[in-house]
Amino acid sequence: MMNKIYPRRGDKQTVYLNTVVKDPSIEIGDYTIYNDPVSDPILFEQNNVLYHYPINHERLVIGKFCSIACGTKFLFNCANHTLKSLSTYTFPLFHEEWDLEKSDMATAWDNKGNIIIGNDVWIGYEAVIMAGVNIGDGAIIASHAVVTKNVAPYTIVGGVPASPIRKRFDDDIIQKLEILKWWNWPTCKIRKNLHHIINGNIDELLKAGKNEY
Template structure:
């Protein structure tokens, strides 16, 4: 597969344009920047995930063995750098609770152990050469430092790093994070995001929250949902 190769380090590819695997769900404007390792997103960055064209022709573990397969779910405006590895559920047949971790062919049907969906929530940034282990949830607005190995969930708006990845710091105060999680700017209409672009590209969460209250949050109807707003006619 070469159709998704990169020509320069500055080039990005929107996941909506390149993902074909039905086991991967991707949001709007999330991208992969894979120039330095020249891997396709679905055949290099994401690994051991059944559902690509070749694996579908070879076998169907859901039908053949009754497995419940893990999915990769990526939100909106996620940034994934070159060299990132997202390990998935194609090889969860090494059972640490059994005497041997060797996956004997005769025991494959019984050996599979799902890890749960891997979820990268909106506005997260996964740094170069980071590895995301199966079943991890990376919270909205989180940053995973380059070279990190993430083995457990990352809270929203938290920076983690190292092997295994540990919390370095929160990006904002608890109150600011609460506001951000209420606003969910990445779910707004694109035109509203563009109008607020100058605020989003600043550190002023107070200004964004003012914009949200003024322009985005629905106005109250004084308890009568059927009341017409005559000021708009």
């Protein structure tokens, strides 16, 4: 577990998320960063993870080495007023006012499940990720996108609702990266091979992957 909050000296706008998030139902991988020049990024859990109430037992899982831009929102199931009712008003939520059973409160919304974000994902400025969405490794979410469906690995999506724009690499390289999973390497091995990652040298990175260190 990391204990360093700020990746850069003198920069209080960027944090390593897993050092500031305390909710056990939110899991953040090492080196994943959140940048916020508008609000205190330490308040990510309060300002960016919304409608995330214990009654649903839902989880937010974000992998390693992700980059999350200012204003990104993760909207959980309590934001999804049920479409099974003849009214969009959440009567069961206000059970005391309407003499309803408290045990039926969760019927006020449709439960679509957890939000799962892979590794090395870049989420752009003020993007919105809806409940039940899975985003694959290496994906990019464009600024202001509203993601309502799963995103395949290494795919760029954008728009409202978000749709695929293009893949980052050809299928062969994507398959190799998914097998390689460099983000799970020991930090010393990543550091040693960082120039291959930065310069896009997939063949050299594959060779490094076959070595222990």
